[in-house]
Amino acid sequence: MDPEKTLTAVARSPFPREGDRIFRYASLASGLDIVRKALSQQEIATIQSTRIEQGQIHLTTLLARASGKWISSDWPVCA
Numbered sequence: 001m002d003p004e005k006t007l008t009a010v011a012r013s014p015f016p017r018e019g020d021r022i023f024r025y026a027s028l029a030s031g032l033d034i035v036r037k038a039l040s041q042q043e044i045a046t047i048q049s050t051r052i053e054q055g056q057i058h059l060t061t062l063l064a065r066a067s068g069k070w071i072s073s074d075w076p077v078c079a
Contacts, residue, residue, distance in 0.1 A: 003030035039063070055079055 003026035011021040043066035051058050056079050062072040
């Protein structure tokens, strides 16, 4: 299932002979809703947290099953 494209953006052309480009896109929230629904049907919960380490922000994502099994990943996001 694809998220509904409810938002519109305009990309202005730097060239006078080219017109602006208009496109539709889905919000991040609508995509996350679909992912969360699919995960919950498999009894998988998502937990996310952030921390600052040596001046850099890290995002930790944990996927946990109802059975007690889990997996996590940690990614540096930005300074």
